Amino acid sequence: MYDFSYHTPSTVADAAAAxxxxxxxKILAGGQTLLPTMxxxxxxxxxxVSLRGCRDLVGIAxxxxxxxxxxxxxxxxxxxxxxxxxxxxxxxxxxxxxxxxQVRNRGTIGGSLANNDPxxxxxxxxxxxxATVVTTKRELAAEDFFQGLFETAxxxxxxxxxxxxxxxxxxxxxxxxxxxxxxxxxxxxxAHTSGGIRVAVTGAGQDGVFRADGIEAQISAGxxxxxxxIDEGGxxxxxxASAAYRKHLIGVMAKRAAAAAS
Amino acid sequence: xxxxxxxxNGKQMSGDVESRTLLAQFIRETLDLTGTHxxxxxxxxxxxxxxxxxxxxxxxxxxxxxxxxxxxxxxEGLAQDGDDLHPMQEAFRDNHGLQCGFCTPGMVMSxxxxxxxxxxxxxxxxxEWLEGNICRCTGYHNIVKSxxxxxxxxxxxxxxxE
Numbered sequence: 001m002y003d004f005s006y007h008t009p010s011t012v013a014d015a016a017a018a019x020x021x022x023x024x025x026k027i028l029a030g031g032q033t034l035l036p037t038m039x040x041x042x043x044x045x046x047x048x049v050s051l052r053g054c055r056d057l058v059g060i061a062x063x064x065x066x067x068x069x070x071x072x073x074x075x076x077x078x079x080x081x082x083x084x085x086x087x088x089x090x091x092x093x094x095x096x097x098x099x100x101x102q103v104r105n106r107g108t109i110g111g112s113l114a115n116n117d118p119x120x121x122x123x124x125x126x127x128x129x130x131a132t133v134v135t136t137k138r139e140l141a142a143e144d145f146f147q148g149l150f151e152t153a154x155x156x157x158x159x160x161x162x163x164x165x166x167x168x169x170x171x172x173x174x175x176x177x178x179x180x181x182x183x184x185x186x187x188x189x190x191a192h193t194s195g196g197i198r199v200a201v202t203g204a205g206q207d208g209v210f211r212a213d214g215i216e217a218q219i220s221a222g223x224x225x226x227x228x229x230i231d232e233g234g235x236x237x238x239x240x241a242s243a244a245y246r247k248h249l250i251g252v253m254a255k256r257a258a259a260a261a262s
Numbered sequence: 263x264x265x266x267x268x269x270x271n272g273k274q275m276s277g278d279v280e281s282r283t284l285l286a287q288f289i290r291e292t293l294d295l296t297g298t299h300x301x302x303x304x305x306x307x308x309x310x311x312x313x314x315x316x317x318x319x320x321x322x323x324x325x326x327x328x329x330x331x332x333x334x335x336x337x338e339g340l341a342q343d344g345d346d347l348h349p350m351q352e353a354f355r356d357n358h359g360l361q362c363g364f365c366t367p368g369m370v371m372s373x374x375x376x377x378x379x380x381x382x383x384x385x386x387x388x389x390e391w392l393e394g395n396i397c398r399c400t401g402y403h404n405i406v407k408s409x410x411x412x413x414x415x416x417x418x419x420x421x422x423x424e
Contacts, residue, residue: 001282002282003280003281003282004281004282005281006264006281006325006327008327008330028325028328031323031324031325031328032305032323035284035323035324035325036304036305036323038282039303039304048281048325050325050327050328052328076317080379099393099394100308100393100394100395101318101372101375101376101391101393101394102305102308102311102318102319102320102372102394103305103320103323103394105317105318105319106319106320106323106324180306182393
């Protein structure tokens, strides 16, 4: 890992200012992806702006219709939260299935979303539940936030402060995970929301997380979902799985998630 | 060079570090506490697990500066008084929970964090919890047995495995 200048602002406004002043700055949240990436020298930022001093970014609030999670809240805290378990148990379960216990004790929801790894779990919940990503500059609908592989709508000096999840009638997330990394080979989030059925697929798409409207239509019509509506041409092929296998898994995971969410 | 200060095993410690110094490096190279091992250096294996403010973390995937002001416990901090091992360490010894022993510090630190939130874990829960700890001798059977016995001892019961 190349060395860098380290900053610990105590407010998110100061963090944004530090980012603006840095030549090639990066925000450090839990560091569970960024630090390994820097060790491999795939990233070599001039400055790291740590959010660990921004205590108002940590915490979970639930008012019955919305669960708001601060960006620096760890996966472990979301998984263990009585509020999240009561309002959106699928979200607590998803958080409890990320990585391993030690990664969950450091990794944060804001960091995961800002990174937008195409195989990460949280994007499926944010898109599947139609959550709102709150930043230092604006509020972004999930559909507008995710912009492709490791790409988001975030500007260089824009920082996620919280995520607002509308509480669904019911929801479930089922993933087929890579046994080594626990990243999703395919993960499907199914939610019964006030606006209808929403289905989000992670791990599979060449452009990252996506909504599967064909599967949404099947579940809405009371049918058992399958992957016939999924375009295999838009799916990833890598050392872990072919596009054809991922397409098959989308059907299987969707079926399980739909059954668990019904 | 930035200075970092933290409480390690109950003692106030500080040192000058590079920004990029990992917590595992600071513990091993600056503080000479070499019980914390670095196995993979890629946050897979868990040999480097320590407690930061009571939670188990992989010290190879945390900057030393991120632990500034924190309360850190390493494997050396468990047995406070000479020969009296922590019940979880004792259980690993009694149940032959180690072969080469390289992964053991991380296994023990991880196991104690499990018991903190789940005082009576099932075998399945122990195996799930060990997702982030790899034993290359593949001695998992006795590790799981050790953790069950250690949990029982920490609850104040006689080790169930005996």
